[in-house]
Amino acid sequence: AQSVTQPDIHITVSEGASLELRCNYSYGATPYLFWYVQSPGQGLQLLLKYFSGDTLVQGIKGFEAEFKRSQSSFNLRKPSVHWSDAAEYFCAVGGNQAGTALIFGKGTTLSVSS
């Protein structure tokens, strides 16, 4: 079955500390992978995506993610977290066929402590 697992429901990180949000996927075809961020009551903002090529992808706001096919993972990282990064983070997987819907993980809530 196709699915996305985000093992961590809630993570608290001190401001300035590093962050890693985990994402594992199960997908029967070549996966296209995404990370989105959502602030309360808002829509989704794309942080970064992986389609092919370099397995380490850079995104906006200083985020990066690494695709590891052998581990079926696409973990999101940031070297130094800012208080404004507090939000809900969603990992998603889609297919390489036009018009394929995304499958979302359940999300990880990031809190940032001062």
Next chain:
Amino acid sequence: GAVVSQHPSRVICKSGTSVKIECRSLDFQATTMFWYRQFPKKSLMLMATSNEGSKATYEQGVEKDKFLINHASLTLSTLTVTSAHPEDSSFYICSATGDRGVYEQYFGPGTRLTVT
């Protein structure tokens, strides 16, 4: 970048009435649009996929007679919640793919529906 808008951003309606939510691609042609529903503190659940000029494809468990989806043009899809009930209260988000890259979805800002 590609922009998708939704209208209204918030709507409150009485139980038993119908409400229409619009999803528009502002600067590209959206051949496929998706409707998602998000419960509080929960992930996005795909409700249906609509292709311009075709009937929508609904996910299992989604009542097609209750959630009417129309994709009459390459820039507009609508979701009509018919005979709304309080349990239909939710955050509805649309996304679109099209001539800006068929493998990437562009999301609207969402519509908060509250049924009283």
